[in-house]
Amino acid sequence: MLSEGMIIKGRVVRLEEYGAFVEVPLFPENPEDPQVVTGLCHVSEVDRDYVENIFAYLAEDQEVEVKVLNIKEDGKVDLSIKQADPDWEPEPTQPRRSKLDKDFDKRLRRFMHQSQMIQGEARRQRESRR
Known part of the structure; x- marks a missing residue:
């Protein structure tokens, strides 16, 4: 079952100026299970650098590796591409x-x-x- 902190492969299904909608498997441990859920990767979570134009970074149907940041009570899923990078470290605030x-x-x-x-x-x- 999909849970916070998991790093999984997904597919970009829609791009908006504010982020990318990525389809990820609901049960990543069972690749045969066809159930998927769509989560949002906000534009600030696409790359370490400032992303002015998300369309220059991603394309629809592109496979990406994402980290599940949050699963809300209403079923919405927050995702991050930049945090899925093993070398990623949060910038000190x-x-x-x-x-x-x-x-x-x-x-x-x-x-x-x-x-x-x-x-x-x-x-x-x-x-x-x-």
């Missing part, structure tokens, strides 16, 4: 930093430094009154 973030960090450091100085001065004054 780093938070995007903008100039506003840098300015915020600078202001926050300045505020923290000033507040520590004020707290230290208040502590010294409190101790000198004792």
